[in-house]
Amino acid sequence: MTRQRLVPLPIVVTDESEAPRGADLYYRCRACQGSISSQPADSVGCACGNVSIEVDYHRLVVRDFGRFEVVRRAPEVATTDTWTQLPPNALDVEVVHKNFGDGPDVTIAIRRDGDGFVLQTSAETRTSGPNVTTSERTSTVDEARSKLVEECEGWDRDMDAPLDLSALRPYEGEPPN
Numbered sequence: 081m082t083r084q085r086l087v088p089l090p091i092v093v094t095d096e097s098e099a100p101r102g103a104d105l106y107y108r109c110r111a112c113q114g115s116i117s118s119q120p121a122d123s124v125g126c127a128c129g130n131v132s133i134e135v136d137y138h139r140l141v142v143r144d145f146g147r148f149e150v151v152r153r154a155p156e157v158a159t160t161d162t163w164t165q166l167p168p169n170a171l172d173v174e175v176v177h178k179n180f181g182d183g184p185d186v187t188i189a190i191r192r193d194g195d196g197f198v199l200q201t202s203a204e205t206r207t208s209g210p211n212v213t214t215s216e217r218t219s220t221v222d223e224a225r226s227k228l229v230e231e232c233e234g235w236d237r238d239m240d241a242p243l244d245l246s247a248l249r250p251y252e253g254e255p256p257n
């Protein structure tokens with residue numbers, strides 16, 4: 081399971097001409113929480129009418145810029161039903177956690193490292209303290225997110241895969257001649 085995330089751009093828009101457009105950019109109305117594409121095929125507006133685009137005139141209309149933000153559609157992240165999002169501390173961009181029952185307790189964080197990002201994975205069992213590993217550095221947070229997805233999927237595969245006991249079954253018949 082994955083879900084789509086809309087991440088606000090760190091910009092303040094006070095005039096329609098300042099709003100960037102792009103295939104992955106959306107305009108979100110903070111009054112009704114509706115989002116519309118910044119490059120819609122047809123004229124479109126949010127439910128309450130605060131944000132709208134008239135395609136024929138290539139015109140964006142915003143009534144209240146205090147309730148307007150530009151958001152980017154971020155890559156889908158596998159931090160879903162089975163992984164829990166934790167509130168990140170100052171160093172972390174994103175933190176997810178999963179407890180594998182009798183298996184390890186795993187926390188994976190995207191952490192800022194200089195001008196890049198690393199993935200820090202901490203796995204702890206009842207009998208051992210945390211075993212922390214750190215990935216190679218990525219330059220963008222998107223790369224770090226896709227590594228996070230791989231890491232979550234890897235843990236799910238390893239921990240949820242049923243044991244193949246057939247390989248362990250002792251030989252019961254007569255030894256071959």
Ligand SMILES: [Zn+2]
Binds near residue numbers: 109113114128129
């Ligand atoms: Zn609205």
